[in-house]
Amino acid sequence: MAVCVSSTCDRDWNDQPALRKQIRPAMSATAVDLSDVSKRFDDVNAVDHVDLAIRDGEFFSLLGPSGCGKTTTLRMIAGLEFPTEGRISIFGDEMGLRPPNMRPVNTVFQSYALFPHMTVSDNVAFGLQMRRLDRREIRRRVGDALELVQLTGRERRRPNQLSGGQQQRVALARALVNEPKVLLLDEPLGALDLKLRQAMQLELKDLQTRVGITFVYVTHDQEEALTMSDRIGVMDAGRLLQVGVPEEIYERPTSPMVAEFIGDTNLLPATVKADGQIELVGGQIVGADITASPGAEIMVTLRPERLHIVDADGSFPDGHNAIDGTVARRVYLGNAVTYGILAGNVTLRVRVRNAPGQRQFDVGRRVQVHWAGDAAVLVERG
């Protein structure tokens, strides 16, 4: 559980349902419900007691490093794997050992898995053919689906005659044409280059809003998850660590792992002193109002972009925390400069925007790093 370090502690999302509603409209029905789901492969816990309710119509991302169990979770929803323990329901319908072809979901696979021996339109028509729909109906819906993903005119091409981005859109059309209740996407943008990926992120989000289908999106790319998702579930080592809206995940991580995985951060071990102050392991005292119990071993997470640098004798706003340090490293990134500031025995990463008039500092210079009280978030030591 996160606790605030300063007086501007009133921005806890959990305590502000009104605020949450403003960000994302409330959605009641549960699309996918995972209840105490575990999956063991031999002696490895791929998925470890996951409880999760994905709401109808939301864009939900499962985010985590490779091997964290996110893909296995998705495959269990699709019916390509079965849980060792626990239950999975889709719109209240318990799936049990129901095979993938009997489930109201469709998947966009990581490598697209387009049928190489079929044309684009045969690929898209496949699911409808398997459900033995009327031939004319199939033709109409395939046409609509290809129009939706802007591939009209490529019907007779083979997948290997398409660019990566086009293949990706065929995979999307092939799944969406079936009008599934839930669309599962397994790192669908992973194989695309950065520019195309960023464009597709917005496209996908836009598409999801238009079709109104629940999307469950697996990715290891935190930026992707933040860009598109209504809510994000962060996984690590088979466990679901935290579920929340992007702002919540980024600004109020509840564990060092989440703080570190989502964006860049400074994680500093600290202890809560009897007088309520926080003592960093280096001995620096960080003044703060806190609610954590004295004596607790905690971690302080500080986002590099929330830290500021001033000269050793410079001034900073009242209420800010500050640490003295020396510029140890300076990396020019174009739109920003990152500094490594050696303060005692810790090095703080500070990100300074590269804007006109923005003061920059040379290596070796004595400086102060300061931050607003609400920039520091305390998390339990993992």
Added chain:
Amino acid sequence: MTRTLVPEDQPAPPEASQELERRAADARSRRGLWIASAPAAYLVLLFALPLLIVFVYSFATRGTTGQTILADWNITAYARLFNPLVREIVLRSVGYAAVTTVISLVVSYPFAYYIATRPARMRNVLLVLVMIPFWSNFLVRTYAWRVLLSSSGPVSQLTQLLGMGQTRLLFTTTAVVLGLVYGYMPFMILPLYAAIERIDLGLVEAARDLYASGARAFWRVTWPLSRPGVVAGSILVFIPSLGAYVTPEILGGSKTTMLGSYIVRQFLSARDWPFGSALSFVVTALMLIATLVYFRTGGRTL
């Protein structure tokens, strides 16, 4: 959030790099030319030239005592290909080869599929097992079948034990086809394995995800994608079966004579070299055509 259009397709690589790639490929193929000279010489000396000799002999005349006269060139030998006995033997050979091919395919497919879907290390072990029979002589193995199938052999003993009486398998069509299937099945398994192993199992999962039952996923995805292996394996079994000599000689009888034995008879006992040559040439030509068909139907990918 502004909506960004998906960028247009990646531009094709510039002309210059295509030209460079083409030249590199040319250089590689020139290098390949002299490496290929040894196998080319081998093929010319030991295949093309003898075939040419056979072709020439097929137009020669058989002397009264069975000697071959390289004069009075004629096509009588080819005309005789249409007599009823030859037709019967050709039809029988094609029939045996076809049945052998179908049985091999049906038996090998699940086998190859099983091997192809094992973990890599297990796969290699199984492949070696498939090839183990090659370590012993084909003739010896065929004679072993003679023992197994004889009326006093283990198969017959088993049927007697079960009260079904003695079996007469040896010297029958069953024995010949069994021997052919046994002898040539590895040639079916290996290309099938190679084709199935290359299929992305994710495609089957995709088909299942798109409402296909296991059986429909197989017929719509796995089977068509394994077709190069099916074609290659079928050709590799059909051709040697069609020209089989040892198996029908040892396991068959007078009613199961196949082309191979018939051709040998023309050279050795009938001493009719022109006719034997004509038969050989036609069979070889047919096999060549079959192979070309195979290459045209996607076998190249093997």
